[in-house]
Amino acid sequence: MLCKARALIAALLAFACMLIAAVALAADTETVTIDARFSPDKLGAPTNLSATAKFSSAAPGPQSPVTKVTAYAPAGMLVDVRGAGTCAATAAKLEAVGPSVCPADSRVGFGKGIGLFEIAGENVPGPFTLEFFLARKEHGHIVMLIYVSAVTPATEQLALVAREVRAPKPYGFGITFDVPIIPTLPGAALGWVDHVFLTFGAKNVAYYKTVHGKKKLVHVRGVVVPTTCPRGGFPIKAIIGFADGAMVTVTPTIPCPHKQ
């Protein structure tokens, strides 16, 4: 059961960094629908970026698990983490100890979803949660630790590392991470994800910091909506790799803010 849960989590993880609304097909069987939004959706303002990804397959039976996720945010979207803390723990330590190993002010995002795995021909759901922590930068690029936790049907935790990558035009901030394939029982199918919801940043995050010996409330801008919106909305791209070799590319958009 534990092995199956690990496989399920691995599948779930795969979707941790998708941002956005679109549908893509892989190998004519897998379908991914992504819906994303800024809240509030005000140009140039600190915001929360949330996204829901829904996975389905035209083929019956177990779906292929995700092995890699790369996501690109729209050009102009800032990720300003000044004022936030960093989690100095390694992924292994986070996995072993849990989120308490990371300071509260290093938490930059959350997520939750439902994974599925097949037991005796039945699809068994497994809810899971995701937490994103800001880690130490590598070569000036943002690094995040992703903590995944499932409690039922079996307790299992996993930690992944997501790294900032250069994004092609018309995208800006990009992030990528691999999802390990973890076998379940011999001959059994791997777990896969049904849907996942992610949320990053907030409009009013603040932490107390000691500045020149004095306690001061420091606001973290976090995710900032671009100052201009291209015609058709903010473009986003997600590339999802599956264990069967299929690759799904999703190119949804976030609608431009309503004019005040």
Add this chain to the structure above:
Amino acid sequence: MIRTALATMAVWAAPAAVAQAETTSATIAPSLFPNRLGARAALTFTIRYAGVEFGVPSPLNVPSPVRRAVLHFPAGLRLDIPKLRSCTVARLRAHGASGCPARSRIGSGHALVESRTGSQTITENITLQAFLGPPQNLRPTFAILAQGYTPIEERVVLKGTVLADSAPYGEELKMSIPPIPTLPNEPDASIATFSLTVGQSKRRRARDANTVVVPSSCPIGGFPFAGEFTYADGSAGAALATTPCPG
């Protein structure tokens, strides 16, 4: 001098009783200081909420957000307001406490709110400041400014109206508690503890400060208090408590 019969809330006290809803339990703990018949005093009223698991309050479970609270106060307890000034909810929302006349302030306190986000329970300390609102249908109203700073800076205003109550209570305070938003698609925050002190004891009181006046007589068993709560998940619960008669 204007005297308004009391109906409010605040911190720690003597006996507290528990009543249970389906998913959330609440306890109330009122106290009077000084606890002397007829004295001008401070009333502290604390409410604690806990999630319920297998019929037992569990500190590991986040309580359901409370949406409505009705607090019952003993007959004879009243609020003494020498110089009436009031502050509207809209003004509090827009300008915070500094936007209201100092004389409209009747109390202060603190609260702790919780939200289950990811695999963790996130908590936030909240400061409370209570103000007298403009009368509605000749009944007193209150507004409580709840301000939190970290990790999410948020300001919420709770509204309350005082109505006549039936024995053994004198008046009741009906309060509506707005949703406390966290993040998109994440649950609203829940109040875990709420503690408000109204009035001031003599030691710290200005001559014309707003104070609570202890009833001039005490029923057998002590001053009765009660609270009824309705939660966002549709469940409801109640709690009873008494403060001992002055010795």
